[in-house]
Amino acid sequence: xxxxxxxxxxxxxxxxxxxxxxxxxxxxxxxxxxxxxxxxxxxxxxxxxxxxxxxxxxxxxxxxxxxxxxxxxxxxxxxxxxxxxxxxxxxxxxxxxxxxxxxxxxxxxxxxxxxxxxxxxxxxxxxxxxxxxxxxxxxxxxxxxxxxxxxxxxxxxxxxxxxxxxxxxxxxxxxxxxxxxxxxxxxxxxxxxxxxxxxxxxxxxxxxxxxxxxxxxxxxxxxxxxxxxxxxxxxxxxxxxxxxxxxxxxxxxxxxxxxxxxxxxxxxxxxxxxxxxxxxxxxxxxxxxxxxxxxxxxxxxxxxxxxxxxxxxxxxxxxxxxxxxxxxxxxxxxxxxxxxxxxxxxxxxxxx
Numbered sequence: 139x140x141x142x143x144x145x146x147x148x149x150x151x152x153x154x155x156x157x158x159x160x161x162x163x164x165x166x167x168x169x170x171x172x173x174x175x176x177x178x179x180x181x182x183x184x185x186x187x188x189x190x191x192x193x194x195x196x197x198x199x200x201x202x203x204x205x206x207x208x209x210x211x212x213x214x215x216x217x218x219x220x221x222x223x224x225x226x227x228x229x230x231x232x233x234x235x236x237x238x239x240x241x242x243x244x245x246x247x248x249x250x251x252x253x254x255x256x257x258x259x260x261x262x263x264x265x266x267x268x269x270x271x272x273x274x275x276x277x278x279x280x281x282x283x284x285x286x287x288x289x290x291x292x293x294x295x296x297x298x299x300x301x302x303x304x305x306x307x308x309x310x311x312x313x314x315x316x317x318x319x320x321x322x323x324x325x326x327x328x329x330x331x332x333x334x335x336x337x338x339x340x341x342x343x344x345x346x347x348x349x350x351x352x353x354x355x356x357x358x359x360x361x362x363x364x365x366x367x368x369x370x371x372x373x374x375x376x377x378x379x380x381x382x383x384x385x386x387x388x389x390x391x392x393x394x395x396x397x398x399x400x401x402x403x404x405x406x407x408x409x410x411x412x413x414x415x416x417x418x419x420x421x422x423x424x425x426x427x428x429x430x431x432x433x434x435x436x437x438x439x440x441x442x443x444x445x446x447x448x449x450x451x452x453x454x455x456x457x458x459x460x461x462x463x464x465x466x467x468x469x470x471x472x473x474x475x476x477x478x479x480x481x482x483x484x485x486x487x488x489x490x
Contacts, residue, residue, distance in 0.1 A: 139264070139321060139322050140321050141321055141388075143312055145314050145315030145319065146311075146317040146475065148315070148316075148481065149308050149441045149444050149445050150198035150308075150445070151446075152194040152195075152197040152201070156186075157302075158182060160180060160183075163292055179405065179430050180404075180405065182302075182432075183303075184432065184433060185285065185291075185302075187285055191224050191305070192234050192238075194303070194304060194305030197305055198305040199277060199279050199307040202308070203309065205483040210239050210241050211241070213275060214244065214245075214271075214273035214276060215244065215266040215275075215276040216235065216245070216246040216277045217249055217263055218231050218246065218247075218278075219256050219278065220280075220436075221250075221437060221465075222289065251437070252465035253437055253439070253464065254464055255280055256278060256306065256308065256439075257440060257461055257472070257473050258324060260322060260473060275309065275310060276310045277310075278307065279306070280437035282435055284301040284302070285303065293354075294354075295353045295434070299403075299404050300433040303435065304442060306435070316448075317477050321384075322385065322472070322473045323388065323471070323472055324381065324471035325380070325469070327374070327469075327470075329365075331468070332360055333361075333365075333466065334467070336356035338356070374412070375416065378462070378470045381472050382416075382460065382462055384472075385473060385474045386460070388474070389476075395458050397453075398457070399419060399460045400462070401439075402439050402463055403425075403432050403439050404429075406426050406430065413462060428443075437463075439463070447459075454480070455477055458474060458475070459474070459477070460472060461474075461475070
């Protein structure tokens with residue numbers, strides 16, 4: 139989908155103060171030495187303890203508004219993205235964010251696409267900004283707190299991830315901003331839906347003892363009983379590359395034109411083999427080098443990385459950025475941005 143007249147006005151990010159290195163996690167028996175020696179390159183996880191994910195989303199949104207000339211009262215649309223449950227069953231997360239911001243009467247939606255959520259939310263917001271809704275601005279928020287007995291942040295998502303807590307926000311505008319959204323495309327590969335479900339029941343929780351979720355157990359079941367891993371990876375490669383190519387074509391760009399490729403913060407080899415090599419680009423054009431320090435914050439990675447690039451003087455007007463994510467389902471979204479200017483709030487000394 140080629141997009142015209144859609145801009146990134148501001149971004150916001152919330153990173154908890156407390157972090158645990160992989161070495162400390164190994165010492166405490168939380169992470170295994172093999173994963174470190176295996177060479178994932180991941181260095182730490184940020185931990186929010188008892189701070190709710192939604193409060194981090196609100197903090198990130200407030201920062202985005204402080205950086206913008208748009209007032210909260212002028213907000214036209216809101217999308218919130220989740221990977222894990224953000225409150226009691228039946229609870230509506232976007233309503234909490236909007237209430238805390240003081241944005242009453244704003245239409246909203248909840249996107250549950252896990253790591254793919256922020257880009258999926260941007261795609262929805264583009265429709266509001268360019269379609270019949272006639273919105274002038276839209277807020278997309280995301281946040282995660284993986285501190286839960288049902289989640290193992292160190293090994294529950296496989297050796298390629300350390301799950302970090304954090305919040306993020308992207309404020310989009312139809313009037314202007316520091317970056318133009320050139321294209322957004324997405325797709326679903328339903329043949330792999332069961333990959334992240336295994337043999338689990340589709341019925342709601344019935345009261346039996348619940349255990350911590352293990353993505354690796356679900357994947358292993360699917361690969362053993364339904365489809366081998368090499369076939370899954372082949373399908374994902376072709377599917378995701380097609381989504382990316384559609385966005386590049388819509389933006390009128392070649393892969394060589396990209397200054398940065400922003401992918402989910404994960405194992406360096408995963409990013410290299412699934413994102414960079416298919417595009418013929420070196421890892422030096424990926425955001426992995428600092429993403430490994432943050433860990434994987436679910437849908438937040440895209441905005442957190444963009445915030446980092448801006449605050450650390452790593453962007454210039456004219457730079458093209460590809461953002462690409464995927465998640466269980468199997469869903470994938472890609473977006474292409476072009477930097478128009480460096481906003482005033484980002485013209486400061488580098489920060490970590």
